[in-house]
Amino acid sequence: GDSVTQMEGPVTLSEEAFLTINCTYTATGYPSLFWYVQYPGEGLQLLLKATKADDKGSNKGFEATYRKETTSFHLEKGSVQVSDSAVYFCALTRGANNLFFGTGTRLTVIP
């Protein structure tokens, strides 16, 4: 069945460091891929998405490229800020509405 495997956390980085959170997926066909973020005390918010192979989603300095050959959708940001501290979820959907999520990666950025 469809599934998402996400890098285990927690991740702690200093401000302005480079961030990578790995995500790989298993799905038949052509899923749409998403990164959601959850700030403390809030719901999950869509950070970025890609709907077909080689698409790059980007938002707020974050980006991720849909790589069908490696079934991956790694999240990257060149220079993290304290305000990026949150839990990040990789997810996919394949035609049907329901999202399949990874376990989430908690990021803490220290000044």
Added chain:
Amino acid sequence: EPEVTQTPSHQVTQMGQEVILRCVPISNHLYFYWYRQILGQKVEFLVSFYNNEISEKSEIFDDQFSVERPDGSNFTLKIRSTKLEDSAMYFCASTRGRAAYEQYFGPGTRLTVT
């Protein structure tokens, strides 16, 4: 900006009791969902709801669970007889359309079954 709201933020109940978790989706959205996350585990799909009926449900969503949109604004999840393993964070979500449309999530209700 419109948002999905959920009440209560935290519910504590005894095993065997019924609980109702409430959600108010975004007003012009057509598809509604419940997900749950047991501590330390993945966010899992429970059920989707469209046009006043369940459109899809997971194997988690057994006869103990039910959903309802009683009045055109609220969307509720009922657990008839709670078990210890129902303790989790429950998220409601809504969207305008299918597949690649963004799902908007509420802040969640933490359910603790003792």
